[in-house]
Amino acid sequence: MEIIELLKNLKTQSIHGDLEIEINQIQFDSRKIAKNDAYVALKGTVADGHQFIKQAIQDGAKLIVCEKLPVFLESHITYIQVEDTAQALGKLAGNFYGNPSKKLKLIGVTGTNGKTTVVTILYKLFKKLGYNVGLISTIHNKIKSRIYPSTHTTPNPVELNRLLAEMVKKRCTHVFMEVSSHAIVQKRIEGLHFKGGVFTNISHDHLDYHGTFSDYIRAKKGFFDILPHTSFALVNQDDKRGLVMLQNCKAKHVTFSMKSMSDYKVRIMDSSFEGMQLQIEEKHNEKINGKETWTKLIGNFNAYNLLTVYAVAMLLEEDEDEILTELSNIKGVNGRFQRYTSSLGVHTIVDYAHTPDALENVLKTISEIKKPHQNLITVVGCGGNRDKTKRPEMAKIAANYSDWSIFTSDNPRTEKPKAIIKDMLEGVKDVDCSKYQTIILRKEAIERACSMAQKDDIILVAGKGHETYQEINGERFDFDDRVILKESLE
Numbered sequence: 001m002e003i004i005e006l007l008k009n010l011k012t013q014s015i016h017g018d019l020e021i022e023i024n025q026i027q028f029d030s031r032k033i034a035k036n037d038a039y040v041a042l043k044g045t046v047a048d049g050h051q052f053i054k055q056a057i058q059d060g061a062k063l064i065v066c067e068k069l070p071v072f073l074e075s076h077i078t079y080i081q082v083e084d085t086a087q088a089l090g091k092l093a094g095n096f097y098g099n100p101s102k103k104l105k106l107i108g109v110t111g112t113n114g115k116t117t118v119v120t121i122l123y124k125l126f127k128k129l130g131y132n133v134g135l136i137s138t139i140h141n142k143i144k145s146r147i148y149p150s151t152h153t154t155p156n157p158v159e160l161n162r163l164l165a166e167m168v169k170k171r172c173t174h175v176f177m178e179v180s181s182h183a184i185v186q187k188r189i190e191g192l193h194f195k196g197g198v199f200t201n202i203s204h205d206h207l208d209y210h211g212t213f214s215d216y217i218r219a220k221k222g223f224f225d226i227l228p229h230t231s232f233a234l235v236n237q238d239d240k241r242g243l244v245m246l247q248n249c250k251a252k253h254v255t256f257s258m259k260s261m262s263d264y265k266v267r268i269m270d271s272s273f274e275g276m277q278l279q280i281e282e283k284h285n286e287k288i289n290g291k292e293t294w295t296k297l298i299g300n301f302n303a304y305n306l307l308t309v310y311a312v313a314m315l316l317e318e319d320e321d322e323i324l325t326e327l328s329n330i331k332g333v334n335g336r337f338q339r340y341t342s343s344l345g346v347h348t349i350v351d352y353a354h355t356p357d358a359l360e361n362v363l364k365t366i367s368e369i370k371k372p373h374q375n376l377i378t379v380v381g382c383g384g385n386r387d388k389t390k391r392p393e394m395a396k397i398a399a400n401y402s403d404w405s406i407f408t409s410d411n412p413r414t415e416k417p418k419a420i421i422k423d424m425l426e427g428v429k430d431v432d433c434s435k436y437q438t439i440i441l442r443k444e445a446i447e448r449a450c451s452m453a454q455k456d457d458i459i460l461v462a463g464k465g466h467e468t469y470q471e472i473n474g475e476r477f478d479f480d481d482r483v484i485l486k487e488s489l490e
């Protein structure tokens with residue numbers, strides 16, 4: 001594509017060089033530059049991409065997009081100076097791929113917990129409703145039924161626009177994507193045209209990256225600030241920050257709740273280990289009031305997730321009865337409250353709870369459903385090189401709700417597993433030490449839980465959900481909580 005085309009609607013500060021040059025690909029990592037590529041210099045958390053401009057030119061870059069021009073400009077290179085390269089990257093990537101988001105009904109879901117669950121159920125629902133659907137999520141990305149691996153919850157702008165363009169080509173009409181707070185701050189979603197934005201909730205996570213909780217809230221709000229008036233902003237009114245997201249938001253304001261009057265409301269009529277009976281109400285729709293649906297998912301938090309899905313589908317003008325019928329057939333999401341009962345009657349649950357709030361929700365759900373004679377054994381660890389302050393909180397919650405807890409490793413990354421567990425133990429100083437133990441190796445910890453469990457007991461293995469690896473010192477080893485549980489119990 002010619003540089004001049006690439007620059008459409010992009011605010012530039014200065015332009016130096018030829019604009020009629022063809023560009024092969026857009027890169028923001030000098031290590032990936034090939035002949036005739038464009039290099040966009042980003043300021044990162046570790047490095048400043050401006051340092052690598054010279055390297056990028058040596059490796060074949062023809063266009064440099066930067067905030068600060070190099071002292072010497074080379075005559076055969078085109079330089080574009082912009083105020084914010086991260087912002088420019090989104091626009092350039094959109095132009096490069098023909099702004100695919102304009103041709104799709106793109107819904108973005110943000111929030112600390114529930115993003116993957118909501119987008120995955122939306123994907124499944126809209127498929128059942130007969131559409132060609134795209135999915136962008138932590139677990140994987142999907143175009144119709146084809147799976148593409150995902151490296152991030154929200155891909156970088158180039159990858160993102162490439163995926164969306166492929167979705168357009170494959171005639172997708174709807175796309176459901178997760179919008180992480182990192183992606184908002186790093187402007188990975190810049191230039192996208194959203195039909196709707198959803199806020200699930202906000203609780204403690206990622207303070208290593210955002211600094212303070214207020215900054216984390218501000219990051220999430222950044223998504224709602226960019227929604228256009230033609231879109232909708234659907235927020236959880238029961239979350240203290242739900243309405244904050246709507247302040248100065250141009251999109252149509254829509255709320256959902258379990259507790260108070262809002263546009264969409266849900267009530268749990270009945271629940272067991274097998275599922276829940278839900279009743280949904282809609283403020284301006286008499287037709288729906290009192291209608292019930294059975295779901296195979298359980299837990300308060302899943303009632304919220306299903307209500308969110310219902311509301312999005314209604315806002316996209318689907319038929320309420322069809323939505324409710326199809327929702328009752330949906331089994332759940334890989335690695336989210338995934339249940340399995342052994343031949344000897346031990347119940348196991350694998351869940352991706354890796355925040356204090358998620359862990360508490362899952363444990364609360366189990367405690368509410370379990371009978372007094374059933375013991376609850378929790379195996380949990382915390383990730384390395386991530387928010388340390390959630391470690392003691394997660395250990396405390398596990399110990400408070402469980403009859404027995406085993407603290408172990410999650411993905412230690414480059415941290416020492418022992419040090420991570422030590423941080424966790426800070427949270428259980430006041431807890432009777434006969435209620436927990438520590439076992440560094442996750443496999444051993446799960447095996448120990450299995451050997452302790454009697455018939456009817458419940459084992460929760462939290463933190464890794466769908467993950468099929470354990471990351472230790474930059475290396476990923478095969479590891480699947482569900483496989484270890486089955487091997488140990490059968």
Ligand SMILES: CC(=O)N[C@H]1[C@@H](OP(=O)(O)OP(=O)(O)OC[C@H]2O[C@@H](n3ccc(=O)[nH]c3=O)[C@H](O)[C@@H]2O)O[C@H](CO)[C@@H](O)[C@@H]1O[C@H](C)C(=O)N[C@@H](C)C(=O)N[C@H](CCC(=O)O)C(=O)O
Pocket residue numbers: 028029030031042043044045046047048049052151152153154155156180181182183209
């Ligand atoms: C903290 C964070 O989000 N980091 C992301 C960020 O990297 P960075 O800022 O550290 O990059 P950097 O190393 O400082 O380099 C700055 C720039 O120079 C470039 N560079 C660097 C070296 C070189 O030789 N040449 C070169 O051109 C880099 O490509 C980059 O453009 O930009 C990179 C490119 O987009 C991302 O891959 C990287 O994600 C890292 C791997 C990561 O782990 N991110 C996680 C925390 C994340 O984003 N998670 C959220 C989910 C959170 C949730 O669950 O809610 C997600 O969306 O996945």
Ligand SMILES: Nc1ncnc2c1ncn2[C@@H]1O[C@H](COP(=O)(O)OP(=O)(O)OP(=O)(O)O)[C@@H](O)[C@H]1O
Pocket residue numbers: 111112113114115116117118138153178200201301302304305335336337351352353354357358359361362465
């Ligand atoms: N609506 C919700 N409110 C609170 N907790 C939830 C909710 N939905 C799911 N959870 C819990 O959070 C865990 C993670 O859920 P999910 O993967 O859907 O969230 P996510 O926002 O995509 O997380 P990530 O930031 O890692 O991508 C689940 O395994 C469950 O324990």
Ligand SMILES: N[C@H](CCC[C@H](N)C(=O)O)C(=O)O
Pocket residue numbers: 153354382383384386410411463464467
């Ligand atoms: N999306 C989460 C994943 C954490 C999963 C957990 N297993 C860990 O490794 O800490 C994050 O980037 O913080």
Ligand SMILES: [Mg+2]
Pocket residue numbers: 115116137138139153178
């Ligand atoms: Mg996710």
